[in-house]
Amino acid sequence: MSSDDVVVAGVGMHPWGKWGRPFVTYGLIAARAALADAGLEWRDVQLVVGGETVRNGYPGYVAGATFAQALGWQGAPVASVYAACASGAAALGVARAHLLAGLVDVALVVGADTTPKGFLAPSPGERGDDSDWLRFRLLGATNPTYFALxxxxxxxxxxxxxxxxxxxxxxxxxxxxxxxxxxxxxxxxxxxxxxxxxxxxxxxxxDICATSDGAAAVVLTSGSFAAARGIAPTVRVxxxxxxxxxxxxxxxxxxxxxxxxxxxxxxxxxxxxxxxxxxxxxxxxxxxxxxxxxxxxxxxxxxxxxxxxxxxxxxxxxxxxxxxxxxxxxxxxxxxxxxxxxxxxxxxxxxxxxxxxxxxxxxxxxxxxxxxxxxxxxxxxxxxxxxxxxxxxxxxx
Amino acid sequence: MTERVPAVEWFRPTPEPVLLGRRGRRTGTYFFPPTDAAGRNPAAPDEELDEVVLSRRGRIWSWTTNHYPAPPPFPARDPFRPYTVVAVELAAERLVVLGLLADGVDPGTLRVGAEVELDVGVLDRTGDREELVWTWRPVTAAGEGGT
The missing domain is CATH 3.40.47.10 (Thiolase/Chalcone synthase)
Known part of the structure; x- marks a missing residue:
């Protein structure tokens, strides 16, 4: 089986901005848009993968389960992936691996965030063994510092x-x-x-990008599922x-x-x-x-x-x-x-x-x-x- | 009397300021900061590491002056003054290390490739206690690091 057999069946987004609403709301709207785009029902989804953000050291805050609950529990297994700015791709990679392994035929991947104003900063507390804490403490090396270097x-x-x-x-x-x-x-x-x-x-x-609220979701299916359900396999991974x-x-x-x-x-x-x-x-x-x-x-x-x-x-x-x-x-x-x-x-x-x-x-x-x-x-x-x-x-x- | 202490144990401000690292006995690879449990060169995961002092001089790889205050835990400066971060390439170690620019140096004089030398700066003051951090100071025409 080649990786071409994984089909992008549907995509959806919540507009980016500073909306002041919970990230779950954005994720829900994006997920529903992606499902509608694919012509599938939420109950068709066999795996939910959520891209996580980490706030105050609590990674479970944004997780696949959060979105699955918001959509209405239907029993699908979940995975939650943290890879900082790469979280969405890492989540997509997990979903694709499940499809390639033949474990599932339909996977929903969701990423959503509500961001604070200003510089992204490390969690509170003293952590002398954490380079993310030390770069701020010792050098004031914000993210734009690196972009500027x-x-x-x-x-x-x-x-x-x-x-x-x-x-x-x-x-x-x-x-x-x-x-x-x-x-x-x-x-x-x-x-x-x-x-x-x-x-x-x-x-x-x-020159420097802002931090925004927003959400995006992707529905991936196997090639065989797409064929069976009449989903055009136009876009493949x-x-x-x-x-x-x-x-x-x-x-x-x-x-x-x-x-x-x-x-x-x-x-x-x-x-x-x-x-x-x-x-x-x-x-x-x-x-x-x-x-x-x-x-x-x-x-x-x-x-x-x-x-x-x-x-x-x-x-x-x-x-x-x-x-x-x-x-x-x-x-x-x-x-x-x-x-x-x-x-x-x-x-x-x-x-x-x-x-x-x-x-x-x-x-x-x-x-x-x-x-x-x-x-x-x-x-x-x-x-x-x-x-x-x-x-x-x-x-x- | 003011107590002066380094902000981290791998910066030694006296008798002359140095950054401490480690070096693998087999590969010769340097590791900085020296806080990992083992060497990180995958060619030699079990090699023994020796404590070493990093080169005190290097050349500017890049630099930037920040015009907005960094969020905590960077100590707040009142009044706020723009501060400069310098990336310095150490030739012998073949690595780049960041550091604040030494006090009193005009960042307008900096050039990529120019030589700098390790110095000591005050990161934070609380009462009679000063927390010290390494800084980079341009090497003057006379070949000395300055004050």
């Missing part, structure tokens, strides 16, 4: 400028105008980015990569405050972000030249440029040129973030990787409206979760 490095190595970064925001904002699920639906000019307050030099407020880094990872990553040492390493160390995409390409038997569309994790504008290179869309140092040529805008050779990306959504951690899958599904079905990438056949979604969680999903028609 990468951005500055990009400027030093490749001559990138803050204007290049602002152009990424402008591009994504033009895409997001057309997305009813996006939180920010207004075109932003590079001048507006340049006029926004500096958060962590060289990045400004409009070609790969799910949830790899961890290989030692030594040479790039400073949240929440660490030092990299691994490359002394004593076998061969050339592979940066984690390259490895995330490589694993997905290998599984799908595809390469960057096969992609029609990509959703990438633009935690910052500069990071989107880094991802172009990690995905192999261009050679290292070539991202600015790719952007300037319009290749990654709608209508270009390889549109990136036609949804508007995090620039227009803000991050709802356990939902985000699933939101990427929703967008790819609409793109591959040809139902993305004004955001449609013409003739899209293969889509890739990539992100990275704190603590070493990889996330890359490839869908194909």
């Amino acid at each position: 990468y951005a500055r490095r990009r400027m030093a190595c490749w001559g990138a400028t803050p204007h290049d970064f602002a152009l990424v925001k402008a591009k994504n904002s033009r895409h997001g105008v057309h997305n009813p699920h996006a939180r920010y639906r207004r075109e932003i000019t590079p001048e507006e980015v340049a006029a926004s307050p500096v958060v962590a030099e060289p990045l400004r407020l409009l 070609a790969a799910v990569s949830t790899v961890t880094p290989t030692f030594p990872n040479p790039v400073i990553e949240m929440p660490n405050f030092a990299t691994d040492s490359a002394v004593g390493a076998d061969g050339t160390p592979v940066p984690f972000r390259d490895a995330i995409a490589r694993a997905a390409y290998d599984e799908a038997g595809l390469g960057p030249e096969d992609l029609s569309v990509a959703e990438v994790y633009d935690l910052s504008t500069a990071l989107e440029l880094d991802w172009y290179e990690h995905l192999g869309l261009c050679e290292p140092g070539g991202a600015e040129r790719l952007l300037h040529d319009g290749a990654t805008a709608l209508g270009g050779r390889i549109p990136v973030n036609p949804s508007g990306g995090l620039a227009c959504f803000g991050e709802a951690v356990p939902a985000q990787a699933l939101a990427q899958v929703c967008e790819l599904t609409w793109q591959l079905r040809g139902t993305a409206g004004a955001r449609q990438v013409e003739g899209a056949r293969v889509g890739l979604a990539v992100n990275q979760g704190l603590f070493g969680h990889g996330s890359c999903v490839i869908l194909r028609r």
